[in-house]
Amino acid sequence: MQDPVLVLNATYEPINVTAVRRAMVLLLKGVAQAEEMHNSEVHSAAHAHRVPSVIRLLAYRHIPQQSRRFHERIFCCATVTRASFAARCFPVRN
Numbered sequence: 001m002q003d004p005v006l007v008l009n010a011t012y013e014p015i016n017v018t019a020v021r022r023a024m025v026l027l028l029k030g031v032a033q034a035e036e037m038h039n040s041e042v043h044s045a046a047h048a049h050r051v052p053s054v055i056r057l058l059a060y061r062h063i064p065q066q067s068r069r070f071h072e073r074i075f076c077c078a079t080v081t082r083a084s085f086a087a088r089c090f091p092v093r094n
Contacts, residue, residue, distance in 0.1 A: 001042070005052055008035065010060040023055050032057050
């Protein structure tokens with residue numbers, strides 16, 4: 001129940017990655033729709049439900065632009081750090 005599930009906005013933009021348990025709650029409440037399913041199932045006393053791997057929210061959820069820039073900044077910093085680390089560890093040979 002802790003497998004990752006991709007959560008998409010109503011416009012198919014990726015929002016988050018959540019656990020199967022949370023994704024199933026969103027599906028059963030009618031807040032989200034399953035876009036792609038796993039082969040595995042979750043069983044209850046009366047029903048068996050297929051486990052989603054991608055869900056899409058039915059209503060648009062506004063994500064502030066600031067948080068997107070924050071993630072981009074982290075990615076850029078990680079890339080620069082990796083590049084400087086690689087340059088120190090693996091010097092360029094002529």
